[in-house]
Amino acid sequence: MAQETRPEKRSATEKGKSQDRRTFLKQCLRGSPLLLGILPLEAEGAEEEEAYQPEEHLYGMGIDVDKCIGCGRCVDACKNENDVPREPFFFRTWVERYVVREEGEVEVDSPNGGIDGFPLQVDDREVQRTFFVPKLCNHCSNAPCVQVCPVGATFTTEDGVVLVDPDYCIGCRYCIQACPYGARFLHPETRTAEKCTFCYHRVRRGLQPACVEVCPTKARVFGDTRQRSSPLARFFRFNKIQMLKPHLNTEPKVFYAALDASVG
Amino acid sequence: MESAELYAHLHLVLKQVTGYIYPNEAELHWGLLVVVYPYLTGLVAGAFILASLERVFNVKALEPTYRLSLLTALAFMIVAPVPLLAHLGHPERAFEIFLTPHLQSAMAMFGFVYAWYLGVVLLLEIWFDYRKDMVVWAGQERGWRRWLHLALTLGATDVSEKSVALDHKIGKAITIIGIPSAFLLHGYVGFIFGSVKANPWWSSVLIPVVFLFSAIVSGIALMVIIYMLSCMLRWKKVDMTCLDTLATYLFYALVIDFSLEMLDFIHRLYEAEESIKILSQLISSKLFISLVILQLFMGTVLPLVSLVLFSPVLHRRALVQIPDELRRMMYWGVAILIQLGIFSTRWNVVVGGQLFSKSLRGLTVYKMELLGLEGLLMGGFLLVLPLFILALLIWILPPWSDKEVSMQEVAQG
Numbered sequence: 001m002a003q004e005t006r007p008e009k010r011s012a013t014e015k016g017k018s019q020d021r022r023t024f025l026k027q028c029l030r031g032s033p034l035l036l037g038i039l040p041l042e043a044e045g046a047e048e049e050e051a052y053q054p055e056e057h058l059y060g061m062g063i064d065v066d067k068c069i070g071c072g073r074c075v076d077a078c079k080n081e082n083d084v085p086r087e088p089f090f091f092r093t094w095v096e097r098y099v100v101r102e103e104g105e106v107e108v109d110s111p112n113g114g115i116d117g118f119p120l121q122v123d124d125r126e127v128q129r130t131f132f133v134p135k136l137c138n139h140c141s142n143a144p145c146v147q148v149c150p151v152g153a154t155f156t157t158e159d160g161v162v163l164v165d166p167d168y169c170i171g172c173r174y175c176i177q178a179c180p181y182g183a184r185f186l187h188p189e190t191r192t193a194e195k196c197t198f199c200y201h202r203v204r205r206g207l208q209p210a211c212v213e214v215c216p217t218k219a220r221v222f223g224d225t226r227q228r229s230s231p232l233a234r235f236f237r238f239n240k241i242q243m244l245k246p247h248l249n250t251e252p253k254v255f256y257a258a259l260d261a262s263v264g
Numbered sequence: 265m266e267s268a269e270l271y272a273h274l275h276l277v278l279k280q281v282t283g284y285i286y287p288n289e290a291e292l293h294w295g296l297l298v299v300v301y302p303y304l305t306g307l308v309a310g311a312f313i314l315a316s317l318e319r320v321f322n323v324k325a326l327e328p329t330y331r332l333s334l335l336t337a338l339a340f341m342i343v344a345p346v347p348l349l350a351h352l353g354h355p356e357r358a359f360e361i362f363l364t365p366h367l368q369s370a371m372a373m374f375g376f377v378y379a380w381y382l383g384v385v386l387l388l389e390i391w392f393d394y395r396k397d398m399v400v401w402a403g404q405e406r407g408w409r410r411w412l413h414l415a416l417t418l419g420a421t422d423v424s425e426k427s428v429a430l431d432h433k434i435g436k437a438i439t440i441i442g443i444p445s446a447f448l449l450h451g452y453v454g455f456i457f458g459s460v461k462a463n464p465w466w467s468s469v470l471i472p473v474v475f476l477f478s479a480i481v482s483g484i485a486l487m488v489i490i491y492m493l494s495c496m497l498r499w500k501k502v503d504m505t506c507l508d509t510l511a512t513y514l515f516y517a518l519v520i521d522f523s524l525e526m527l528d529f530i531h532r533l534y535e536a537e538e539s540i541k542i543l544s545q546l547i548s549s550k551l552f553i554s555l556v557i558l559q560l561f562m563g564t565v566l567p568l569v570s571l572v573l574f575s576p577v578l579h580r581r582a583l584v585q586i587p588d589e590l591r592r593m594m595y596w597g598v599a600i601l602i603q604l605g606i607f608s609t610r611w612n613v614v615v616g617g618q619l620f621s622k623s624l625r626g627l628t629v630y631k632m633e634l635l636g637l638e639g640l641l642m643g644g645f646l647l648v649l650p651l652f653i654l655a656l657l658i659w660i661l662p663p664w665s666d667k668e669v670s671m672q673e674v675a676q677g
Contacts, residue, residue: 085267087271087274088278088287088290089271089274089278089287089288089290089291090288091287091288094286094287096284106625107284108284108623108625109284110284110286110287112287113287135286144460144461144462147368147369148368148369148370148371148460149366149369150361150365150366150369150371150372150375151357151360151361151364151365151366151372152364152365152366152369168357168360169353169354169357170352170353170354170355170357170358170360170361171352171353171354172351172352172353172371173293173294173353174369174371174456176288176293177293177294177460177462177463177618178460178462179462180461180462180622181286181622182285182286182287182288182289182621182622182623183288184288185288185291186291186293186353188267188270188271189267190353191353191354192353192354248461248462264623264624264625
């Protein structure tokens with residue numbers, strides 16, 4: 001019953017630590033402004049380092065025809081993203097359905113660009129093969145539309161995207177005539193030529209084009225032919241590549257895998 | 265067209281599509297206005313080349329039509345850019361074609377070809393040819409006509425022999441430059457279509473040449489009409505030698521034009537490229553009336569046969585002799601048929617090239633409106649307007665030989 005002596009609390013330093021808790025906390029408090037100060041500094045530095053260099057990129061798209069299910073989500077997303085009139089005469093991208101019959105006859109349709117998908121086939125005849133082909137501006141390296149524009153309103157950016165300056169376009173429609181792929185239209189309100197821009201306003205911020213973003217089967221692959229890490233590089237490695245109308249030497253940058261001979 | 269009207273129009277078009285067309289192809293972009301334009305420039309080139317025949321190759325029989333042809337060319341040249349401007353989505357920006365042209369574009373370079381032809385060739389030639397007359401007329405007239413003619417002389421009122429001889433020399437030089445310029449003017453329009461590889465109906469080496477010769481045909485035929493019309497209105501006797509000479513050149517040009525079109529046709533059929541199926545469908549359905557009936561049969565074959573039979577085109581005497589009045593009527597008929605035929609040619613090229621899909625799997629329709637900027641009435645107005653301008657030009661600068669000032673008159677005056 002003797003009063004035991006409580007062992008004295010040893011200080012942190014006696015225990016072998018370099019400082020005690022109180023000192024540590026005081027130091028934290030002193031240093032906190034610095035901590036808070038670092039955060040904005042890092043962000044600024046990051047912006048400078050990651051300023052967009054167009055010459056480092058060359059954009060293209062890969063489309064795997066076997067993966068497209070004709071749902072039309074891409075057509076819908078594109079019209080939403082880019083304020084394209086909803087009427088069935090103006091498309092920046094659309095989907096075509098091909099039905100090849102046993103006799104070799106080919107039927108192609110694109111009801112409202114495929115925006116609501118496709119109606120069921122009621123024809124009883126035998127189908128040899130059938131598939132869906134998404135189409136869009138091919139952003140050709142040797143674009144005939146750029147060649148013919150009388151005022152240079154349509155041009156190719158350094159990162160390989162063909163664009164139209166709506167403030168300069170005079171609406172002569174020569175580019176629409178010159179495009180072999182039917183990718184262009186005249187906007188009914190601005191009266192200037194319009195087409196797919198690869199959602200350049202999204203791509204410049206590191207996002208995907210709207211059609212690629214919403215595709216449920218990853219039939220569309222957006223990529224950068226100048227970056228080896230791009231999904232397009234993988235697409236090139238694992239697929240035999242075709243282009244639309246290669247004999248016209250437009251050098252399209254939309255590459256198709258499993259493209260059937262009947263597709264024109 | 266307002267958007268709502270456009271959509272209604274396009275819904276109607278979609279209902280009439282056969283086969284498959286790309287969704288963006290529902291709207292047919294180059295319509296009646298773009299058909300009228302090459303028709304007008306063709307007449308300009310043709311009328312000018314006719315005038316050059318007289319001046320450079322000294323075909324004296326064509327003298328009565330020389331100045332008339334120049335004024336006709338000018339009248340049509342003034343109206344030619346109007347359909348183009350009317351057709352643009354933003355005509356207020358059209359001047360950019362001249363300020364910031366894209367040098368790779370055929371359409372941009374054409375702006376300069378047009379400006380060259382109007383300014384350097386046509387206006388200068390007319391000025392040098394009319395200068396001495398304007399000086400003498402200004403001396404004889406009173407009132408605003410006097411001031412107008414004086415102003416047009418630009419102060420160059422020297423009418424000495426040396427001066428007039430210089431006018432002739434320069435005029436001849438301009439005409440010599442003018443002939444290839446006229447070739448360039450309309451051949452270029454052909455090139456604007458012919459260089460579009462996306463369109464197999466247009467893309468052809470022959471289009472510029474066919475356009476040029478059909479232009480010459482239409483220009484000469486136009487001068488036949490205008491010459492006879494002017495004689496009628498002035499109660500003057502038609503110079504049959506002049507008319508027969510016009511018919512001879514018309515015949516030569518028609519033969520070349522027909523041969524070129526046949527060559528194109530045979531070549532296409534023989535090569536049978538990928539587009540042959542849809543193009544055959546196009547010709548046998550949508551373009552049958554305008555191509556086979558109007559352009560080929562009524563616009564080319566019928567005139568050729570009529571000229572060979574009834575006009576002294578091959579020999580000094582026609583194969584079948586007919587009295588002058590009948591021959592004049594035949595020329596009226598032939599000239600009008602040719603105008604219809606050449607207009608159909610332009611239609612078949614411009615509209616025809618857009619009636620089939622670039623997918624080569626379908627055909628669409630061209631629904632022409634009656635009213636509106638691209639309507640039938642506007643087209644008709646643009647075709648008739650040059651005649652009014654011509655009337656004005658004739659009033660200011662009479663091209664008749666009895667009004668022309670001879671050197672004796674100059675010496676006296």
